[in-house]
Every structure is written in structure tokens, then in C-alpha cells.
Amino acid sequence: MASTTHVPVRSCVGCRGRAPRTQLLRLVMSTGGELVVDDRAVMPGRGAWIHVDPTCLALAERRRALGRALRTSGSPDVAPVREWIASHEAVRVEREATVPRGAGTTDCKGG
Template sequence: MTQKKIPLRKCVGCQEMKPKRELIRVVHSPDDQVFLDPTGKKAGRGAYLCKSLACFQIAKKKKALDRSLKITVSDEVYRQLESDLATVKADG
């Protein structure tokens, strides 16, 4: 019996490879919006982050999301992502 392969993704903050389900996806959609994608299925270019504020802040400081999503992420979007991340973390 073979084990089912678990998809891994790299967190843009801490650079650790983790199972996709443990990370949260940030999407740059075709209509030029940036938002969190809890389902991991929305259309657009994606980057993955751990569900921790520490990783988010590292990614923000290094502009890792800007590089991964190939756009300039505004401070307003970072603030929105930070508050969304807090609610996702609260929900589990």
C-alpha cells in the first residue's frame, strides 16, 4: 500500500517547506486584486504563507510577496492581509 503524496509548498516568510494545507495562499487575481485564498483554489498567481504573524511580518519586510506575486503590494493591501490573517488564525 502506497502513501498518498502530500503536496508541499514553501512559505515566502520563513522559507520552510510545509504541507499545502498548513499554509495560507495569497492570490494576485487576473483583475489585479490581492487577497487571502483560504480554499487555495482561486484563479491567479499565488504565494504561500504560514498562518503565523511572524512569517507574515518577515515576508512584508523582505517584500517576498511582491516578488512572488510579481507586483508591488501596497501598504493598504498588507494591512488588509494582516487583519484577514488574524481572523483566519482565530477561526482555526
């Protein structure tokens, strides 16, 4: 019998899609009542998972899903999360721009 490794799966509160935990971002409420990005997914407390995508954040905000998922009254301020996603996206775009396209590839004849 083949053994398979277990991959934790979570649901995005924005698009409601399921994805491996490593592809989602965990959000928690801090002790001060502010919404905080838990990029290492180790902070204590109830968390909500979301894709690292501004459209999922906008969906979650429009549907007021973060307040329900975190069991808080009202909708939390998502500005820190929006800034974190924007900076993360900027770093990703910059990293992709520095890698030359086609570097290290060969054609079908090996040359």
C-alpha cells in the same frame, strides 16, 4: 511494494520553510490589483503561500517577498491579510478556550 500518498508541499514566502499545502495560506492578486486571501486555494492566477502566522507575514513584508512571488511591481498592501490572520487567530483561541482541559481523560489506573 507499499504505496504512499503524495502530499503537496509548498514554501512559505515569509520564513522560507517548507510545509504541506494544508498548513499554509494561499494569497493571490485580485483582478482589481488587491492582495486577497484564497482560503480554499482555488482562485485563478499566480499564488504565494504563507504560514497562518503574523511573524511570517511580517517577514514577507519586510523582505518584500510577496511582490516578487506574485510577480507584481511594488509591494502589495498586506492589511487585508493581516486582518484575516488576526480574525482566524481569535477564532482559534476562542475555540480552544471553550474546550475544557483534561476532559475525557483518565489516569494511568483507568479511573
